[in-house]
Each structure stands twice: as C-alpha cells, then as structure tokens.
Amino acid sequence: xxxxxxxxxxxxxxxxxxxxxxEMFPDQMGAVIIVDPLEKxxxxxxxxxxxxxxxGVRFFPVNVEDKAGWLSSPEALKVWELADELGLAVDIEGxxxxxxxxxxxxQSMADRFPRLNVVLDHVYLPVLPFVNExxxxxxxxxxxxxxxxxxxxxxxxxxxxxxxxxEVGPDMVLRKLVNFxxxxxxxxxxxIGTSSGxxxxxxxxxxxxxxxxxxxxxxxxxxxxGRRIFASRSA
Numbered sequence: 001x002x003x004x005x006x007x008x009x010x011x012x013x014x015x016x017x018x019x020x021x022x023e024m025f026p027d028q029m030g031a032v033i034i035v036d037p038l039e040k041x042x043x044x045x046x047x048x049x050x051x052x053x054x055x056g057v058r059f060f061p062v063n064v065e066d067k068a069g070w071l072s073s074p075e076a077l078k079v080w081e082l083a084d085e086l087g088l089a090v091d092i093e094g095x096x097x098x099x100x101x102x103x104x105x106x107q108s109m110a111d112r113f114p115r116l117n118v119v120l121d122h123v124y125l126p127v128l129p130f131v132n133e134x135x136x137x138x139x140x141x142x143x144x145x146x147x148x149x150x151x152x153x154x155x156x157x158x159x160x161x162x163x164x165x166x167e168v169g170p171d172m173v174l175r176k177l178v179n180f181x182x183x184x185x186x187x188x189x190x191x192i193g194t195s196s197g198x199x200x201x202x203x204x205x206x207x208x209x210x211x212x213x214x215x216x217x218x219x220x221x222x223x224x225x226g227r228r229i230f231a232s233r234s235a
Contacts, residue, residue, distance in 0.1 A: 022053030
C-alpha cells in the first residue's frame with residue numbers, strides 16, 4: 001500500500017485526482033492532500049476527503065512569503081484543529097528559508113495537539129549542505145523537534161540527491177538520522193515525479209541507504225513508521 005502525497009507544483013490544492021484514486025483503491029492507497037488555509041474550500045474539502053480515503057493534509061508554503069505566520073494564522077489553526085478531530089496526519093513541506101520561525105510554530109502545534117501526527121517532509125531541511133552548522137538536521141538546534149514524540153520525518157530521494165551531489169553516502173546520513181531521532185520517527189519517501197530515477201530505482205536507493213541499520217531499524221524506516229502514521233486512521 002501507499003500514502004500518495006499531492007504534488008504542490010503541479011496541481012496545487014486541486015486534489016480531485018488523488019482523492020478519486022484513494023476512493024477507488026481504499027485497501028491499497030491513502031491520500032495526503034494539499035490545503036491552503038486561506039481558501040474557503042479548505043475545511044469542507046477536508047471533511048469530504050475524510051470520507052473518501054484521505055489520511056493526511058499537507059501544508060505546502062513554497063510561494064508563501066511569511067511562512068510561519070501563514071502556518072500559525074487563525075485560518076491555519078482551524079485546519080490543525082480539524083485534522084486533530086478527524087485523526088488525520090499533518091504533513092509539512094520542508095522549507096528552504098524561514099526554517100527557524102517555522103520550526104517554532106511546528107513545535108508549538110505539536111504541543112497543542114499531542115495526539116496529532118506531524119510529518120516533516122525531507123527531514124525538514126532538504127537543501128542544506130551536509131557539512132554546515134546544522135549538520136543536515138542532525139544537530140542540537142533540532143532537539144526541540146526531536147523531543148516531541150508526535151513529530152516524524154521523511155527521508156526522501158530528494159535528500160539523497162542533495163547528499164549525492166556533495167559526495168556523502170546516503171547510508172551514513174540515514175545512520176546519523178536514526179541515531180539522532182530514532183527509527184520510530186523516520187520513514188522513507190520516494191518523492192516520485194520530482195527526484196531523479198524511476199520508482200524501481202528509488203526503491204533500490206532506499207534499500208541501499210539502510211545498509212548501516214539493523215534489521216529492526218530497517219523494517220521500521222522502510223515500513224513500520226510510515227504504516228503507523230498513515231494507516232492508523234483506518235486500522
């Protein structure tokens with residue numbers, strides 16, 4: 001089974017295709033839809049989607065100037081509240097900028113809704129170099145995120161592309177991520193359609209990246225964590 005995540009740069013908040021697909025294949029697919037809290041259609045769309053196979057809502061603030069303000073706005077708070085009410089995960093696209101301000105908002109919302117599963121795409125910071133003061137999201141400045149039990153992270157092929165460009169082994173980075181966050185907080189994400197390679201190649205890269213993990217850690221990263229977060233609503 002899969003959790004199909006809406007692609008923001010193609011369809012935006014028109015989630016009709018991915019919701020139709022999830023409704024057609026309820027035993028194999030759950031949909032994570034993109035929402036803009038400022039759009040009037042958002043809350044009704046989430047309620048409708050909850051009956052049509054959606055398992056999460058995604059904040060995708062790529063073209064938003066004040067990302068932290070947008071994510072914590074009164075309109076956004078209603079989305080957070082509704083996701084909590086319906087048992088949906090909240091998925092957040094990793095930012096290229098304003099990461100510190102957004103991080104504080106995410107931590108605040110995770111505390112406010114302790115039962116809510118919050119998923120950070122691309123280990124939250126997809127484009128930062130591995131060798132810098134943040135250490136590819138493996139640094140004490142991210143302890144606030146790490147210490148919230150309801151926050152998990154996707155390690156994706158986008159991350160692997162960035163790592164490969166810097167001649168760093170994806171398996172080494174994944175080992176450090178598991179050491180820092182724990183295997184129960186890491187899941188693989190393909191980033192299919194954006195990152196390089198076919199889906200088969202992406203799966204192989206994911207398997208290769210787990211070379212330094214134990215069998216139990218590998219199972220959690222490649223299966224258990226994602227299933228727990230995205231299949232728990234229907235389980």
